[in-house]
Amino acid sequence: MPSITIIGPGSVGGTVAAWLARDKTNTIRICARTAFDELIVETPHGTLTVKPEIFTSPEQVEATDWVLIATKTYDVAPTAQWLQRLVAPNTIVAILQNGVEHMERFMPYVPAAQLLPVVVNLPAQRKGPGQIWQTGNGELTVPDTDNGKKFVKLFEKTQLAARTTPDFLSHAWAKLALNSTGAIPALTLQPLNLRKHEDLIEISRLLIRECMAVAKAEGANLDEMLEDKIINGYRDNPSNSINSLHADRLAGRPMETDARNGAIVRIGKKHGIATPMNQLITILLNATNDE
Numbered sequence: 066m067p068s069i070t071i072i073g074p075g076s077v078g079g080t081v082a083a084w085l086a087r088d089k090t091n092t093i094r095i096c097a098r099t100a101f102d103e104l105i106v107e108t109p110h111g112t113l114t115v116k117p118e119i120f121t122s123p124e125q126v127e128a129t130d131w132v133l134i135a136t137k138t139y140d141v142a143p144t145a146q147w148l149q150r151l152v153a154p155n156t157i158v159a160i161l162q163n164g165v166e167h168m169e170r171f172m173p174y175v176p177a178a179q180l181l182p183v184v185v186n187l188p189a190q191r192k193g194p195g196q197i198w199q200t201g202n203g204e205l206t207v208p209d210t211d212n213g214k215k216f217v218k219l220f221e222k223t224q225l226a227a228r229t230t231p232d233f234l235s236h237a238w239a240k241l242a243l244n245s246t247g248a249i250p251a252l253t254l255q256p257l258n259l260r261k262h263e264d265l266i267e268i269s270r271l272l273i274r275e276c277m278a279v280a281k282a283e284g285a286n287l288d289e290m291l292e293d294k295i296i297n298g299y300r301d302n303p304s305n306s307i308n309s310l311h312a313d314r315l316a317g318r319p320m321e322t323d324a325r326n327g328a329i330v331r332i333g334k335k336h337g338i339a340t341p342m343n344q345l346i347t348i349l350l351n352a353t354n355d356e
């Protein structure tokens with residue numbers, strides 16, 4: 066009967082919370098910035114409607130078995146305020162975020178042994194507080210450790226595919242390579258469909274190649290076909306698909322530029338690898354903050 070507390074009930078956090086709430090042996094609590102009454106998630110498997118306990122202030126919460134962090138990477142400091150109250154010595158803190166720096170982000174607040182990084186492949190968009198659209202099937206990948214295995218077990222009764230990998234590093238970098246191209250729609254404000262936008266293929270390829278070079282220097286072992294797989298995935302991208310960076314820009318929120326294209330540039334510099342296309346994209350994304 067685990068108690069599971071989700072911080073950040075947005076696209077990913079709300080979807081995950083709604084799936085986990087279907088198992089009545091779970092106690093689901095939500096830490097939200099914006100309150101709502103009911104969580105309604107449209108999924109490829111039907112609509113989930115749940116009424117979890119919702120808290121809006123860290124003073125209201127107490128220690129829990131699991132914390133699932135699903136806030137944006139630029140919201141680490143306010144997220145950490147919840148952690149002070151939620152984390153006991155046995156609590157496992159899973160970080161459901163993009164990028165490759167999950168651990169670095171939260172090590173100042175929680176002992177590393179209690180942190181579990183998660184690669185999230187779960188396309189979802191929020192329509193309003195507590196109202197979410199899971200646009201495709203979801204996958205959550207964690208390191209093959211004791212805590213990773215326990216995390217997979219939490220999702221046994223859901224339609225989200227949770228699995229462990231012996232090579233989390235490579236998995237996280239492969240996801241970052243995909244996410245590196247997500248910057249293009251955030252700049253053009255149009256979903257990336259490479260059948261329609263042939264001229265963007267070369268830019269997408271350069272972003273991915275630079276990311277793969279940095280990944281290799283970090284010790285990741287990526288599929289040689291990854292670049293083509295990502296490009297082919299974008300050929301028939303639906304016109305209503307909005308990635309989370311694009312969604313942030315449309316909503317006038319900050320963007321995860323530093324954790325995504327910015328990380329490729331920063332980590333590339335550490336290895337003496339030039340990443341001019343990711344650097345250009347980072348500068349352009351940062352410049353949109355002046356809008």
Ligand SMILES: NC(=O)C1=CN([C@@H]2O[C@H](COP(=O)(O)OP(=O)(O)OC[C@H]3O[C@@H](n4cnc5c(N)ncnc54)[C@H](OP(=O)(O)O)[C@@H]3O)[C@@H](O)[C@H]2O)C=CC1
Nearest residue numbers: 073074075076077096097098099143162163185188189309
């Ligand atoms: N959306 C997607 O398809 C995917 C996203 N990801 C990654 O998952 C992570 C989460 O993204 P996503 O779900 O899209 O983000 P969203 O912006 O949809 O949701 C973030 C949620 O966090 C809440 N929040 C912000 N600050 C706090 C706080 N201090 N306390 C409690 N809640 C807070 C926001 O509240 P408020 O409602 O007030 O804004 C919002 O509900 C990101 O790293 C993203 O890159 C990965 C794969 C797919």
Ligand SMILES: CC(C)(CO)C(=O)C(=O)O
Nearest residue numbers: 185186187188308309310
């Ligand atoms: C790849 C995608 C679009 C969904 O998993 C994503 O990671 C995001 O929206 O940030």
